[in-house]
Amino acid sequence: MLRRLMGAYLNVPAGEVEFTREPCPGCGEPHGRPAVASAGAPHFSLSHGGDLTLIGVAAAPVGVDTEQVPAAHTVGEVSAALHPAERREIMAAPAVRRPAVFTRLWVRKEAYLKGLGTGLGRSPDLDYLGNGGPGTPAWPAGWTIVDVPVGTGHAAAAVRGELHSRYDVRRLDPRGLTA
Template sequence: MAWHGHVVVHASWRGWLPATLADPRLRPVLGARDWQRLHALTDPQARDRFAASRLLLKHTAGAVLQTPPDAVELASKAGGRPYLRGCDQIEVSLSHTGDLLVVGLNRRGRIGVDTERGDRRIQYSAVERHVCTPAERRRLAALPEEEQQRDLLRTWVLKEAYTKALGQGMRMGFTQFGFDPDHRALLTPTGTPASHGEWSFGTFALDGGHLIGVACHDAGYGDEGDTAVSTMLDEGFLGEVVDLLGRTSR
């Protein structure tokens, strides 16, 4: 992350699930807010996946911030987008499908991640006018069916990732923007460039059969690679936190 400015990790949520959600060691890692959210969920699998996603995110953020996972506090913005309380310099994105979890962190700007099964079939004729720009429809219509399916799925995960990065999700129409044939450049609905290099996009096929889409924004914060909590946070704020922790531990 110090080199590229962003990191994307993926894992099976079952591999991050504790032996029991009643494990007393789980509560301090999740924190009071997520502990309450966990026990408000009624579906057992949803509870398991929620706990695993928070553990993966906190351990990833802890590694980046060089701090213990239980010191990482998660909160949610309007619309449910997670963020790291006290570390606004780092943007966060989460996605899951089936047993796969994906976490993205970016210290230079916004980030969005999305994942789908690589063998998911999307009926092009049913979604083309809801998902694709005119330029994308022209390109996809000229492709053989199997190639069309692969291209459409890549387009889908990138559009999901980009709208997540903007904090819009499905509220933003997918026909309002498009991608070039290589799925690297952001385009207007008519096919002209819509950015000046500040956005980067990528899709990655996993051995387990999943496809991950990543949208990363570079807001021009520079190349400072230090993400340790002790140097990222305001010194006055950090001093107050350390003092408070010292008082509460006595």
């Protein structure tokens, strides 16, 4: 599906789309963000969780993530890895809402780290991507965070560098992608 989509952007058959790895921002080795090998190709990010696949395509580095809402015990175990202000937001929510609040914050975090090109190689507690409000830190400068509407049971987010043009969220039928 990714080859078909990127082939449509590049106006080439899906089979001609070649992928590579960008240099890692931490060490410079070629195990960073996946990329299309063609010069001038748009940036992309891919995520899947449960029965949902999310692909972000942009002129600037982009990251996307989607996850199924986890069980309450997972929230307790994994939220310790988040920024302290994000953990406070999760715990401030009614117990029944905590899994959904956690998942919204987690997908923002993973999408941002993918956009940076570090993935979870960068500690998730360093950057705040919470819901904001009085006394909370600002989101990382130069990044745009978009909560992607995906329905109940999942959460999804996309990030990219500063937004200088409009963005679209579209549901695509992969059978309709041709190049």
